Amino acid sequence: MTAHVLSDTGTLTGRSLRHILRSPDTIITTAVTPVALMLLFVYVLGGAINTGSDESYINYMLPGILLITIASGIAYTAYRLFLDMQGGIFERFQSMPIPRPSVLWAHVLTSLVANLASIVIVTGVALIMGFRTGASVADWLAVVGILILFTLALTWIAVIAGLSAKTIDGASAFSYPLIFLPFISSAFVPTDSMPGPVAWFAENQPVTSIVNALRALFAQQPVGNDMWIALAWCVGMLVAAYAAATAIYRKKVS
């Protein structure tokens, strides 16, 4: 049975990717909010924000916007998983000789593809708005690698929400705090402009280190410690969420 893990995961991923292709609005709506925020911050608020760097404001804020994109995109994963479980299709899969993890991994891989598509759209808009980077191919690979890790970590959190939600609203509502997390970080303003306790929170939450690492990569500056802290956060969240999600799943499918 284990021999079929890959092929079954592929088949099921194909199924949920088809869902996305049939409702491309899920990718568009994922990109709309970050793009609107980007317009708001660059053309309305940005002029009054002193980032203390020579970078253009769009260069400064794009990393945070990308994280917001991912945080809003993963809500659809919880939503789709919840719908699958509500309908009979989930039980059909469970009663078939399909390796159990394949069903979840299919949703996770679909989330990855959908979020990368949204990120490409948002980055495209940012380029039109004047975002520029001299990042090398290696820098870009590092950026994409961090974004993939971040997406996987948040997606497994979404899997927890999708598995344990009681209502369809509950399945997607969990992502709101995640979307707001970047606002209390270094994503839009330097943390040293915040009052003490807030600045402390901002300095010690995952988004700040990830944003700082991405920003340094885009600006071709030394990433320093932020890279390792960012990776530790991503991998830590990923492992914890994955463990929790699979434990809930095992309990659920007995």
Added chain:
Amino acid sequence: MTTQTREPAIRVQAITKSYKDLHVLRGVDLDVAAGSIFALLGSNGAGKTTLVRILSTLLKANTGTATVHGFDVSSAPGDVRKSISLTGQFAAVDEVLTGRENLVLVAKLRHLKNPGAIADDMLARFSLADAGNRRAATYSGGMRRRLDIAMSLVGNPPVVFLDEPTSGLDPQARIEVWQTVKQLAKDGTTILLTTQYLDEAEQLADRIAILHKGTIIQNGTLAELKQLLPSAKVEYVEKQPTLEDVFLALVGDTSDTADEAAMSAGEESR
């Protein structure tokens, strides 16, 4: 239809299942002969679905053993899953996909060769060929149930569980499902179906068991069950057509796919 020589396709021994203080199954025993149709009859909440979920490896029993197609459901669930298919109470189709894509999906997951050809074959067999390239969301209830059953039969599993296969169906769709079930049994498939419709059990089943409050209170052929009551008395009553007779006579007895297709095409265009 029953074969005495083979061991039973389904064997349930002293299965219990409780949720805290709620004892859903209180020791169920039954055997289903290979190639036969076995009806599990019971009112809502009798535990029919719970038993089917245990036999199809979706749920674990508290105590007792069950084997399906020779495999133990708790120690060899993977082998059981290879031998069965489950059609639950709610049509387990993917509404975003077309009927054909649904069938191809199942064929691929069962690792069959030529999933496309299998899907086309099933569409033809279940009078869905014209609707094959429409999304399942546009199907009528009867079409959706037919697709559901077709998906369950991809790969010809030797044991089929049908949990209230005709609930919510109109009379014609119901008769179509009955014909399908009879044909399956004729081809050697073992079928365990649950129902709360007495006439369904009467129409289809080789054996009927009555599940009541978590135990089997009777188990036998229709003739045996009928003997439990005093012998038939002869009464003369005027034979009035039933409403079902009238309905079927008016709308035509057999499958009405064209009508259904037209109806759901109407839904689609709305």
